[in-house]
Amino acid sequence: MKVMVFYLMPYADLDPGIKDKYRSAWIVLPNSHFDPEKGHALYNRYLDELELCDELGFDGVCVNEHHQTAYGMMPSPVVTASALSRSIRKGRIAILGSAFCLRENPLTLAEEHAMIDVISGGRLISGFVRGVGSEYFSFGANPVHSLERHQEAHDLVVRAWTEPGPFAFEGKHYHFEYVNLWPRPLQQPHPPIWCPSMGSLETIEWAAHPDRKYVYLQNFSPRLAVARYLNLYREIAQRKFGYEAKSDRIGYGAPVYVADSDEAAVNEARPHIEALFNIFLPKVSEMMFYPPGYMSPESLKSVMQLKRANAGGVKIETLIERGIIFCGSPDTVRSQIAAAQAELGFQEFLCMLQFGTMPAALSVKNIRLFAKEILPHLQALTDRDYRGFELPKHAAE
Amino acid sequence: MAFETQTLDIKGNRLSLKRGGQGEPLLYLHGTEGLSHWPQFLDDLAQKYDVIAPDHPGFGSSPTPEWMDDISDLAYIYLDLMQALNLKRAHVVGHSLGGWIALEAAVRSQERIGDLTLLAPAGIHVKGQQKADIFLIDPDEQARMAYADAALGAAASEQANAEKYQEVAIRERIASARFGWNPRFYNPRLGRWLHRIGVPTLLIWGDTDRIFPPAYGPAFQSLIPGAELVTLKNCGHLPHVEKRAETLAAMQTFMAR
Secondary structure: OEEEEEOOOOOOOOOOOHHHHOOOOEOOOOHHHOOHHHHHHHHHHHHHHHHHHHHOOOOEEEEOOOOOEOOOOOOOHHHHHHHHOOOOOOOEEEEEEEOHHHOOOOHHHHHHHHHHHHHOOOOEEEEEOOOOOOHHHHHOOOHHHHHHHHHHHHHHHHHHHHOOOOEEEEOOOOEEEEEOOOOOOOOOOOOOEEEEEOOOHHHHHHHHOOOOOOEEEEEOOOHHHHHHHHHHHHHHHHHOOOOOOOHHHEEEEEEEEEOOOHHHHHHHHHHHHHHHHHHHOOOOOHHHHOOOOOOOHHHHHHHHHHHHHHOOOOOHHHHHHOOOOEEEOHHHHHHHHHHHHHHHOOOEEEEEOOOOOOOHHHHHHHHHHHHHHOHHHHHOOOHHHOOOOOOOOOOOO | OOOEEEEEEEOOEEEEEEEEOOOEEEEEEOOOOOOOOOOHHHHHHHOOEEEEEEOOOOOOOOOOOOOOOOHHHHHHHHHHHHHHOOOOOEEEEEEOHHHHHHHHHHHHOOOOEEEEEEEOOOEOOOOOOOOOOOOOOOHHHHHHHOOOOHHHHHHHHHHHHHHOOOHHHHHHHHHHHHHHOOOOOEOOOOHHHHHHOOOOEEEEEEOOOOOOOOOHHHHHHHHOOOOEEEEEOOOOOOHHHHOHHHHHHHHHHHHHO
16 A cells, blocks of 8 residues: 655644634635744645655655635645655655646646656656635636536646647637647656545546546545445446456545554544644535535535534544544554555555644654554555445445 | 416527416516525416516526526527517516526617516626625525515525425526626626616615615616616515515506506
């Protein structure tokens, strides 16, 4: 299994009092709550920690994109990935991902990804995301066209990365007279493309298509939902496309906190993971996360059923019990992740070793202990113990 | 009053409509809430008019043609519909999104339009006059905000909460966003062409409209030549539902002229 570290880079100095004043840390939280001096220290601390992970033998570092929120300070993961492209010497640099379809011109991102790939000597992973629902409020982009634009932007970018230019692109949403990327990416035919998702059926099916077979990554979800969506990828591959999906196409990301004992781990992680779920994550409304047309009516109904069942998971004990986070002593965490691997068969694991308000003293301790006690064990794990999945009686919803 | 459901083919697009009553033709263009909760207001109008109430593409029983992505598409669809039905001097009545569509159609052609009644129409933006973002809030909150009367709002809110993940509610939100997402329910170019409207126009606005603030009434009035404005007291964003009698009274005086 490959193990990468994934940072959201939250504004960890967020005043917890905002919870009583604003409905969400997304979009409606005034940016007067962002102190650039503190931001300076945080960015550099997070970059240092990711560089430490590279030194300690992780298979890569991951950054992602969110807008107008204290939840993550990376409206442009291209900036953080660029900063890392000279200092990360061994591992992969994964942008998970960029929301190409939010842009009026996705080629600007295609150029930037190509630059990072060339500078890093071909170590970039390009995640293609649609952005969470709230980004459609931040950008003004119409969520009704999200899926179409996502797929069209992908086609445009892959052609731009692989076909000799200049050529003209005539799509439904994008029209360009001249496509001729300088530079082209170093990796051939192009950097690996990953599909991080919240479990939209359309994305899973698209990622699993035999023309693509992209890594499907489920982040940050209850185990039940993760199992459902990861298995859905395999099921669609088998039932709809007639091939067996390999375990290296299956990615899973979760917060991890490890300490000397289970009790110490829970106590140390508690305020920070609970802040993540109770202060950084809440939305103004359900609609803010699932704006109209962002998902098909079928996907929305299915997601809302799962969401409702999971409402109220705000205590660390619940998060551990539901398999949303891994937390405990090295023995506990090793066996938790091994059990998840046996159940889900993922061969790409993303651990979030800093979350919410967690200060450097704890995240660095977490990184070092994880690297020493968990990482070698996981890197040796194959999918040999994967139990396989059962095709459900009913077709995928 | 019995309404009959018809499906028309308008240049290859299926449009479902309900038609009932006798008299002069009256085309009703609904708002984002659609027609799944049939407004009694239309039954009342059918006592005296030939009421034609289509489901906009993507609403109710009308599918959305994939190519449709702009309010001007709806304007042309309804110009085509009026032509297909051979309407003459039709009373065109539009609420909210439907009022916007009526205006977009009217600036293009008033050949078949006798007069316009606009109930809290969308379509323009007045600097500094913030509209509610109905996409950011949940449907139950939107339903509550749509009424001035708290009890009516609470009942509507409960109903919206129960229905928000039903197929039709999801589809109608998608259709609303298709045409009204960005900019939110207005066309920056519409204001500059409203001077073209030469038919009698009545604007009706609730004085406690929390979706589109009442300040939009005078703004429209100043852009549409000769437009009259009636402001209803203790009335929210649904004048034809919350103040049905007053709305009908104002309309009938206007349309009888």
